[in-house]
Amino acid sequence: xxxxxxxxxxxxxxxxxxxxxxxxxxxxxxxxxxxxxxxxxxxxxxxxxxxxxxxxxxxxxxxxxxxxxxxxxxxxxxxxxxxxxxxxxxxxxxxxxxxxxxxxxxxxxxxxxxxxxxxxxxxxxxxxxxxxxxxxxxxxxxxxxxxxxxxxxxxxxxxxxxxxxxxxxxxxxxxxxxxxxxxxxxxxxxxx
Numbered sequence: 001x002x003x004x005x006x007x008x009x010x011x012x013x014x015x016x017x018x019x020x021x022x023x024x025x026x027x028x029x030x031x032x033x034x035x036x037x038x039x040x041x042x043x044x045x046x047x048x049x050x051x052x053x054x055x056x057x058x059x060x061x062x063x064x065x066x067x068x069x070x071x072x073x074x075x076x077x078x079x080x081x082x083x084x085x086x087x088x089x090x091x092x093x094x095x096x097x098x099x100x101x102x103x104x105x106x107x108x109x110x111x112x113x114x115x116x117x118x119x120x121x122x123x124x125x126x127x128x129x130x131x132x133x134x135x136x137x138x139x140x141x142x143x144x145x146x147x148x149x150x151x152x153x154x155x156x157x158x159x160x161x162x163x164x165x166x167x168x169x170x171x172x173x174x175x176x177x178x179x180x181x182x183x184x185x186x187x188x189x190x191x192x
């Protein structure tokens with residue numbers, strides 16, 4: 001009888017203490033709510049994951065068909081400059097919800113799932129945004145972005161590609177009515 005009374009008292013005290021605890025809510029993420037994929041957040045996650053790794057990159061710069069290459073340690077790369085076109089193409093701002101057509105499809109031949117965003121309005125900087133993932137783990141295999149802006153006087157467009165810890169590729173095309181077209185392609189290949 002004494003053991004059952006003790007167990008009942010213990011059970012009641014556990015229930016009471018559990019019900020009196022203040023429920024802590026998780027802090028709200030800055031990317032919560034209805035938004036599209038955030039290349040900024042993804043870039044931040046990649047930086048957190050790989051920062052400090054002793055990568056060497058081979059950089060290829062092609063300007064109007066002329067190629068130059070160099071080996072560059074990762075810590076000497078101006079990452080803000082390299083990633084700026086990707087971050088400019090970010091579509092995660094809640095104001096952009098509804099301005100892109102979204103589709104998703106699986107490709108069994110390549111074991112991949114593709115998420116595709118396509119601009120509905122002609123004046124949006126980011127024209128298309130493609131994310132290819134592993135369909136089982138959702139790990140990102142590659143990101144491809146096309147972006148463009150300009151008016152009658154000139155136009156600037158980008159083709160951006162990132163394959164995690166393999167390749168970063170930035171192609172920039174500028175044209176003007178003055179006839180000064182320029183094509184620049186910068187590619188970083190990760191070496192192990």
